[in-house]
Amino acid sequence: MSGRTALVTGGSRGVGRAVALRLAADGAAVAVNYRRDADAAAEAVAAIEAAGGTARAYRAPVDDPDAVAALPALVRADLGPVDLLVSNAGTASRGTAVADTADEEYLRLLRVHVLGPLALVRALLPDLRAAGRADVVVVSSAIVDAAPPGGAAYTMAKAALEAAARTLAREERAHGLRVNIVAPGLVATDMGERLVAATAGGATLAELDASYPFGRVARPEDVAGVVAFLASADAGYVTGQRLLVDGGGPDSRIVAASGGGR
Numbered sequence: 001m002s003g004r005t006a007l008v009t010g011g012s013r014g015v016g017r018a019v020a021l022r023l024a025a026d027g028a029a030v031a032v033n034y035r036r037d038a039d040a041a042a043e044a045v046a047a048i049e050a051a052g053g054t055a056r057a058y059r060a061p062v063d064d065p066d067a068v069a070a071l072p073a074l075v076r077a078d079l080g081p082v083d084l085l086v087s088n089a090g091t092a093s094r095g096t097a098v099a100d101t102a103d104e105e106y107l108r109l110l111r112v113h114v115l116g117p118l119a120l121v122r123a124l125l126p127d128l129r130a131a132g133r134a135d136v137v138v139v140s141s142a143i144v145d146a147a148p149p150g151g152a153a154y155t156m157a158k159a160a161l162e163a164a165a166r167t168l169a170r171e172e173r174a175h176g177l178r179v180n181i182v183a184p185g186l187v188a189t190d191m192g193e194r195l196v197a198a199t200a201g202g203a204t205l206a207e208l209d210a211s212y213p214f215g216r217v218a219r220p221e222d223v224a225g226v227v228a229f230l231a232s233a234d235a236g237y238v239t240g241q242r243l244l245v246d247g248g249g250p251d252s253r254i255v256a257a258s259g260g261g262r
């Protein structure tokens, strides 16, 4: 990763924070994007720097078109042109049934998970195409396979993101861009904790470990390792692929598939 510049959306907490730390440890300069928690972003940057890496924090809600349009130039000025985008920022839906979900909820989720990330890709494409080797890794969810009740807005958004990513992979192959999808089951993050609280009858994430594959709910680092692999030289002939990070079993999907919580 030495010499590369990675932009990790939602890189301040949870899965994105682990991805940012991992890519920095592997040698990339990392732009840590966040929405509103400046303290968490500063902490992630400090953790990277304490480990000898290079990082800067950038506030830009991915569902804010103006902020997204401005982001590539800001990162380029500080860290160089982005050649690796990890589109990870995301929020859960309200968990309502299709019968009770109005357009605005679908649009809210589509803006965060699909339209914002695609606007960011468009804004970054000149830099990505110029890089020779460049990567986009999108963080989707195992929920796309499960389509659980109450999760339509979130599931639709992730399914749309995956469709766009697979299309982008074919369109941009001639420019050296690899585009791949990582689809976790339940992950032990703030979002994961809220999903469990909303759907698992008052259980906590820690209480679920024993019933999960390999004796634990996935950790953010489990996802980060897969992202790092897909962006590495070892995966240079891999594009348009989707890798599930769910321990291989349906157990994690049942809970992660809730779509509940915020």
Ligand SMILES: NC(=O)c1ccc[n+]([C@@H]2O[C@H](COP(=O)([O-])OP(=O)(O)OC[C@H]3O[C@@H](n4cnc5c(N)ncnc54)[C@H](OP(=O)(O)O)[C@@H]3O)[C@@H](O)[C@H]2O)c1
Pocket: 009, 010, 011, 012, 013, 014, 015, 016, 033, 034, 035, 036, 037, 038, 040, 060, 061, 062, 063, 088, 089, 090, 091, 092, 112, 139, 140, 141, 142, 183, 184, 185, 186, 187, 188, 189, 190, 191, 192, 193, 195, 256
């Ligand atoms: N946790 C799970 O069980 C699970 C399972 C499958 C897939 N996923 C997916 O994995 C990704 C990361 O989830 P997580 O569990 O790490 O979530 P998390 O713990 O809630 O962290 C979310 C991160 O995204 C940022 N963010 C949220 N909305 C944003 C926006 N509009 N613009 C820019 N940044 C934004 C947050 O920044 P602020 O703190 O500043 O708001 C934070 O850094 C999401 O795409 C999620 O859908 C999660």
